[in-house]
Amino acid sequence: MIIYFSGTGNSRAVATMLAARTSDNVYPLMALPPAEAEWNGRRLVFVCPVYSWGIPQLVLTYIRSLSHRFIADARRHKVWVVLTCGDETGRAPEMIERTLSERGLPVSGIWDVRMPNNYVLLPGFDVDPVEVEREKLARFPARTEEIAGCILAGRECRDFTAGSWPGVKTRLVYPLFKRLGIIPSRWKASDACVGCGRCRDACPMRNVSLDSDRQPVWGKQCVSCLACYHVCPRHAVGYGKATRAKGQYFYPHTNSHDKP
Ligand SMILES: Cc1cc2nc3c(=O)[nH]c(=O)nc-3n(C[C@H](O)[C@H](O)[C@H](O)COP(=O)(O)O)c2cc1C
Ligand code: SF4
Numbered sequence: 426m427i428i429y430f431s432g433t434g435n436s437r438a439v440a441t442m443l444a445a446r447t448s449d450n451v452y453p454l455m456a457l458p459p460a461e462a463e464w465n466g467r468r469l470v471f472v473c474p475v476y477s478w479g480i481p482q483l484v485l486t487y488i489r490s491l492s493h494r495f496i497a498d499a500r501r502h503k504v505w506v507v508l509t510c511g512d513e514t515g516r517a518p519e520m521i522e523r524t525l526s527e528r529g530l531p532v533s534g535i536w537d538v539r540m541p542n543n544y545v546l547l548p549g550f551d552v553d554p555v556e557v558e559r560e561k562l563a564r565f566p567a568r569t570e571e572i573a574g575c576i577l578a579g580r581e582c583r584d585f586t587a588g589s590w591p592g593v594k595t596r597l598v599y600p601l602f603k604r605l606g607i608i609p610s611r612w613k614a615s616d617a618c619v620g621c622g623r624c625r626d627a628c629p630m631r632n633v634s635l636d637s638d639r640q641p642v643w644g645k646q647c648v649s650c651l652a653c654y655h656v657c658p659r660h661a662v663g664y665g666k667a668t669r670a671k672g673q674y675f676y677p678h679t680n681s682h683d684k685p
């Protein structure tokens with residue numbers, strides 16, 4: 426079984442493509458509460474994005490919350506991890522491996538898949554230039570196929586790009602991101618909003634609702650996946666001033682680099 430978490434669709438695309446090749450069932454993590462998850466399949470594969478050279482906190486919490494019954498079943502099978510990232514993983518692979526091994530689940534293989542970057546909240550961070558985005562999208566099916574081949578063959582493997590200073594980034598920047606990375610009250614819709622509800626529908630946390638005027642309202646359960654920002658057809662979702670001149674990306678739509 427393949428369990429994935431995804432904001433802007435990259436990890437979903439990789440998980441779905443893997444499943445088509447390995448014939449595993451694929452589940453969005455948010456649709457499979459950890460206490461109720463039933464074992465189903467011949468192996469366990471986690472697919473999720475890299476956040477700030479680490480693993481999204483909700484994925485680690487999910488693994489820690491899986492029931493003893495599920496873990497007992499999982500221990501009889503191999504466990505694999507596929508991380509999607511814009512460029513580099515830092516020590517994210519070791520982070521998820523440690524969390525899984527604390528549950529008695531040794532990891533047989535970990536890979537990264539380079540996908541279009543979706544992080545835009547800090548100065549200097551933006552979506553990829555169109556040609557980089559196109560190149561990544563052209564390459565990821567072959568990479569996913571390669572990973573599927575290893576998983577099917579049961580071949581142990583560690584293949585990812587940690588990048589420069591991975592230990593420093595994961596040890597210093599990731600904890601800061603965890604504490605200060607997102608302030609949900611900063612999300613607002615501008616006058617350009619047409620009330621289409623796509624931001625609400627895209628939020629994996631169900632953290633966005635529409636008020637009686639069909640204007641989006643954000644709750645406090647934000648995990649900074651940025652789906653609500655990237656999916657808006659009017660570039661009407663803003664995070665303070667941070668997103669004002671930034672591009673948008675949402676798999677498989679790749680043409681929304683127009684700056685407002
Ligand atoms: C909060 C946040 C932090 C990110 N940090 C990193 C990072 O440290 N390294 C990296 O290469 N990409 C980083 N990215 C980019 C994503 O990992 C990448 O675009 C991923 O494929 C998004 O997956 P999704 O579309 O399934 O949500 C970050 C994205 C977000 C939203
Ligand atoms: S996706 Fe954009 S236009 Fe649609 S409701 Fe949300 S903010 Fe408004």
Ligand code: SF4
Nearest residue numbers: 628647648650651653
């Ligand atoms: S509200 Fe937060 S969790 Fe929901 S889509 Fe927006 S950034 Fe992601």
